[in-house]
Amino acid sequence: MNPPPLLRVIRAERRDRSQPVDTSVECLASYPGGLERVDLAREQQFAEFVSAHRDRALRVAWRLVGGDERAAEDIVQEAFTRAHRNLASFREEAQLSTWFHRILLNEARRHLRWRWVRQRVAADMPEQVRDPRPSHQGDPQLRERIAAAIRKLPRGQREAFVLVHLEDMTLAEAAAATGRAVGTIKSHLFRATRALRETLKDLDPSPEKQTS
Numbered sequence: 001m002n003p004p005p006l007l008r009v010i011r012a013e014r015r016d017r018s019q020p021v022d023t024s025v026e027c028l029a030s031y032p033g034g035l036e037r038v039d040l041a042r043e044q045q046f047a048e049f050v051s052a053h054r055d056r057a058l059r060v061a062w063r064l065v066g067g068d069e070r071a072a073e074d075i076v077q078e079a080f081t082r083a084h085r086n087l088a089s090f091r092e093e094a095q096l097s098t099w100f101h102r103i104l105l106n107e108a109r110r111h112l113r114w115r116w117v118r119q120r121v122a123a124d125m126p127e128q129v130r131d132p133r134p135s136h137q138g139d140p141q142l143r144e145r146i147a148a149a150i151r152k153l154p155r156g157q158r159e160a161f162v163l164v165h166l167e168d169m170t171l172a173e174a175a176a177a178t179g180r181a182v183g184t185i186k187s188h189l190f191r192a193t194r195a196l197r198e199t200l201k202d203l204d205p206s207p208e209k210q211t212s
Helices: 005-012 025-029 040-064 069-085 096-122 140-151 155-166 171-178 182-199
Strands: none
Touching: 040 069, 040 096, 040 155, 069 096, 096 155, 096 171, 140 155, 140 182, 155 171, 155 182, 171 182
């Protein structure tokens, strides 16, 4: 089933992903405080996972924090480091990607909580952040507007919308990553889509106009 017209507009304004954050095992191993060693086979599995998933992790973090590149890189670096540190406790009861996304979401939540504190204290942080790596196509102002609209969603709605509609996760995958029930994800998606449709209604290319 094709997505609604407005959702296609939002998906079309995806950022350039050509510069991944450095999350190599060598880099993680040099993280202050050191990392516990695990068996060689699991180390190799994790190295392959990092190589395959770091671009997507950076993209997810970038969207969850509203387009702040530096924050997204810090979140991804810390998430991979924390995952590697706790790799020995991974029991393979869930997929490694699902387990890691839980860690990534927790790091993004932690960052957003501290950003709220800093904003309350300093009261001088910019309301919007610029896409640090604009692609060669698309409208930068449109990307900023969409990022701002997504950033203003409540946390549960924002996470559900990013994971399902922008990262193409299934409802079950998003539920597992966030630790919420599938029904809750569905509810969050409905409310997020309704809120974005209202906020960005002038961007909706659909010929059908809502009547009041």
